[in-house]
Amino acid sequence: MSDEQPPIEEVLATLAPAPAPLSTGRSVRPGDRIFAVLSGGASLTLLLIIALIAAFLLYRSIPAVRADTTNFLTTSAWFPDSTPSTFGIAALAWGTLLSSLIALVLAVPVAVGTALFIAHFAPRRLAQPLAYLVDLLAAVPSVIYGLWGLFFLVPQMVGLQTWLADHLGWFPLFSVGSGSTFKQTMLNAGVVLAVMILPIISAVTREVFLQVPRDHVEAAQALGATRWEVIRLAVLPFGRPGIISASMLGLGRALGETVAIALVLSTNYVISWKILEPGGNTFAANIALQYGYAADLGTNALIASGLVLFVITLVVNIVARGVIARRREFAGAAG
């Protein structure tokens, strides 16, 4: 060992790069920070927009509700611009909920059935185009459904509704006073809404059904489950939160649907169970139909009704989330 040889540490230091220091002076990387700011900003903007909408609705509603000489929530008549001003949202709320409910009751089973068929029964060659078709239908604008309902569906529905009235007329829902034409009825509106929301519910539930883990399916199969039993044991339980979310999505669309309802329903402000009689109204259709004729107070009254719709939609969504969250403990991966 001669003196010219550098010490071993120096040799090693030239071979291996110095280890990166743990502390770089900042504890957050710039990329993370930019992403945090962007995504945080986006969600904040969204919240702000919702708050602004609510504030606007509230601001315009208060004068109308003040001017109202009757109870805004329990009155069904709609005369905001007459003196004294009398109007309320009872009939609108009733019609909105009833038509949407009819739509959900009709659409959800069909949508779930279609989704199950596409995801778990149809041969792949058929499933693909079917899925594509459903997705396509989900994108059709609602005015098309409205026109289709008005010119095609309504005439077709007369026979069925006549039959219902004749044979099940003892049931309050299907009773008719005298000589209904069976044309611009609540049931028709509900059916058009059902057709309209069916594709979106079906598309969303199908995606969920496709994600059922193979473990769950094989667990059922290995117990000797038939096809249907596999669906019942593994697919439906996994898909339940998805079915609920999809239904709420559909319900949201149905609650706010304007054009299709305005085209199909002959609107009035009557609260009635009789879905085979013409008449009824919804928030959205009422706003669309009345807006052109409304004076100042009338406009504010319509905006007040919009606020109620806003709240109803919000409540529906919160309830749906609650239902899903309550099942989460049992939902495992389905979250």
Next chain:
Amino acid sequence: MAKSIDVSDLSIYYGKFCAVQGVSLTIEPRSVTAFIGPSGCGKSSVLRTLNRMHEVVPGAWSSGKVLLDGEDIYSPSVDPVNVRRAIGMVFQKPNPFPTMSIYDNVAAGLKLQGRRPRRELDEIVERSLRAANLWEEVKDRLERPGAGLSGGQQQRLCIARAIAVEPEVLLMDEPCSALDPISTLAIEDLIEQLKEHYTIVIVTHNMQQAARVSDRTGFFNLAGVGQPGRLIEIDNTQRIFSNPAEKATEDYISGRFG
């Protein structure tokens, strides 16, 4: 209960790919048979043809004969659903139904067979959980979700679910590979007990486990990637581990494997 299985000239395919070729073996009732061999040699595939679970994979098929006490389970008149009811299966990854309670998980197979009085169900559920050495740990929370149990408990729950329907044969595909050593021991003890009533076939990666729990051991191997796996030999476990007939078996067991 507890039937024998006779496999002759079984070949297993995934589409055009032949995964396993020419397997013949006999499994005695009330015995434990272990399948060992390197990964990809077709142990799981063979196991899954024994209860017709293989064919649920799209494009999968097989040829050859599988007899359960002399009856061909692949005969056209046999419904695979009935085969799976007679031959239970436990998977590598514990897979209790996540939305069901512990009780309902165990009762799931029973409920497929038709309605029973609640008292009878209660009895069978308790008996199955006891047989799976899980009863003491869960008896106070039968209504809780099965997914809330530990991995080892979940696997024992799956075993309870499988034996609740009193199958003729119980197939286990690496049932301990996702479990810690203590849970593994618990399951090995359980296999020892279950052997008195059931015919058991277990795939395992762990040779000590094969040596501990099985009466007979089959060694599978494959010549190379893309080649079909084959059953190299099957014999008494003692003999396989002390004095195997084939060189490949000895190499594998002594860890001298390529």
